Amino acid sequence: MNRLTRRQFLAGSAASLTTLAGCSSLPIVGERDPELGFDPATLSRSVVQDMPDPPETYSAPVPETLATRHRRRARELLNGVPREPGFANEGLSTELGEMRTDTLSEIENGPDEPGSLQRLDEWRSIRSDAAEVRAAYDAATGTLDTATLTRRHDRLRQDLRAFESAWQSPGRNTLDALATAYHLEDMRTDCWHSVDLGEPVPSNARMNPLDTGRLAGGLEEGRALLDDLTGLREAHREAASTLTSYQDTLSVMADQFRYLIPVTRRQVELYLGDDAGADDFERKIDGLPAEQVFYDVQAWTERRIREAREARIRRNYARATVRGGHALVMILALSQVVDAIQSGKYGMPETIEEVREYRDQAIAAVEEAQSVEPTRLAALLSLPAWNRLQWEVRDFQAPKRRDPPNEREVVRLVAAFVGAYHFANAVKPVVDRLREDLLDGTSVME
Structure with a gap:
């Protein structure tokens, strides 16, 4: 035309x-x-x-404990990786060492503004980065195998389905339900993206540590999302005397x-x-x-x-x-x-x-x-x-x-x-x- x-x-x-x-x-x-x-x-x-x-x-409460949990989990994961991995493969050692240093800096300089969904998003990303480094190291040392990674994936899918089955879009009124559910559904969609790996799990994790780490990091972010979804839903329920389902x-x-x-x-x-x-x-x-x-x-x-x-x-x-x-x-x-x-x-x-x-x-x-x-x-x-x-x-x-x-x-x-x-x-x-x-x-x- x-x-x-x-x-x-x-x-x-x-x-x-x-x-x-x-x-x-x-x-x-x-x-x-x-x-x-x-x-x-x-x-x-x-x-x-x-x-x-x-x-x-988003007007519902954002508990401080959610960000604290992500920070603690990220440190816990990273503490399992030595500063100098010391593998025979010097390239892998160097890369994991740099990834560890970068992630440690993220943790130490993480966001601190209270009551923010954006803050939770940033801490989930940091937690995912820490999980990626840890999983890559564990895969390279033989302490993380394909079967373990597959079990993590299956558990996340099962737990997400259980969360969805109980979802009712609660709110004090239509707009409250719409605004709250919008953010939680966005997070739920992201969680499903973590479940849908987008690539096959390596058949030999030890031979593919970086790929294994990347997949494990995605699964960790999915688990962090589900943790936040559960915590935010409970906080919303506790903050309101009466909530009605607007599903x-x-x-x-x-x-x-x-x-x-x-x-x-x-x-x-x-x-x-x-x-x-x-x-x-x-x-x-x-x-x-x-x-x-x-x-x-x-x-x-x-x-x-x-x-x-x-x-x-x-x-x-x-x-x-x-x-x-x-x-x-x-x-x-x-x-x-x-x-x-x-x-x-x-x-x-x-x-x-x-x-x-x-x-x-x-x-x-x-x-x-x-x-x-x-x-x-x-x-x-x-x-x-x-x-x-x-x-x-x-x-x-x-x-x-x-x-x-x-x-x-x-x-x-x-x-x-x-x-x-x-x-x-x-x-x-x-x-x-x-x-x-x-x-x-x-x-x-x-």
């Missing part, structure tokens, strides 16, 4: 959800040559400072996205899929922030649509609902991005101030999105916007980097600001739609 038809296609969707999302007010920079108007090395890291705080999406309610909500997503997707159908690309626009955008933001938002949209469908199939209903909401946000954002690009926006910035303007408008949009009522739902749907800001910013201001920013990094940074802006700009219409279609009458604000 030609470019004009694609443009007409989008213009014809005025009666859709997109009309509720507002118009882009980001700077218009027109069609410029794909060159920056300033030296990228002069772009200070201050441009990515003062980012908004993450949205508060059936969330199932109905998740099922609605079987229809909401395809209907909304029609607005941008021609800009999704392998055949859609930068050459479908009426202007040349190769190398511009316009091209980067288009491909970024396109990829995230397709990913969230797929994740919502997969979560529904796995009966992770809260995850399916939130991912479905994210898919709607991203579809609307993609529609906004396409319109903005066709209007001549997102060329190369000429000044550092333009980059700062992109940043400021993105931050303002994210903060406004998080204030939409009901704020718990808005916080959940604001996650893609906040993540889009944080991930690119984290890479840009990496403390260990020595090289100054280059032009490509500036393009990615501008695209991240623009993507976050449009994700945030689409939150309110989606919140309004879901509140009307899915949450009315369910006492979500109690």
Whole structure:
């Protein structure tokens, strides 16, 4: 289909959800040559400072004992590995020694902020790293064999199935159940990823110590996830005087996205899929922030649509609902991005101030999105916007980097600001739609 038809296609969707999302007010920079108007090395890291705080999406308690358990387990595992393994294979000894040193540093410098799911995630990763080093050492010394590793795998699968069989998506109200279950279902999905090894267990662990260690590390992370799932579920139960199961309610909500997503997707159908690309626009955008933001938002949209469908199939209903909401946000954002690009926006910035303007408008949009009522739902749907800001910013201001920013990094940074802006700009219409279609009458604000 030609470019004009694609443009007409989008213009014809005025009666859709997109009309509720507002118009882009980001700077218009027109069609410029794909060159920056300033030296990228002069772009200070201050441009990515003062980012908004993450949205508060999990309100149940996070017991301190969970992080303490991970720290203790990681030390216990690493203590079984000598500083200098001393194998005849000097390459293996060197590699295990370096892995041990790195993991010990992770343990000693581990995160310490209390009551954070992110903190638990980081400690699980450290625990997994320690298990990998220990298992590789044990395999090389002959104290860990394939049969033992297989038994660990089977026990984890069995225990995870038992946890799932008792899962009821409890909460004080629909939104409390949705927000709590969303995070726990995300963790449960990650736990299943640990169970699905992705590669066969080595038939001879001693001959394949590093492969054995990598698999054991994944299983240890799965066990750590299950430990946290159990602890968080119990803490949620103990913190509330009365909890009701919302499993059936969330199932109905998740099922609605079987229809909401395809209907909304029609607005941008021609800009999704392998055949859609930068050459479908009426202007040349190769190398511009316009091209980067288009491909970024396109990829995230397709990913969230797929994740919502997969979560529904796995009966992770809260995850399916939130991912479905994210898919709607991203579809609307993609529609906004396409319109903005066709209007001549997102060329190369000429000044550092333009980059700062992109940043400021993105931050303002994210903060406004998080204030939409009901704020718990808005916080959940604001996650893609906040993540889009944080991930690119984290890479840009990496403390260990020595090289100054280059032009490509500036393009990615501008695209991240623009993507976050449009994700945030689409939150309110989606919140309004879901509140009307899915949450009315369910006492979500109690």
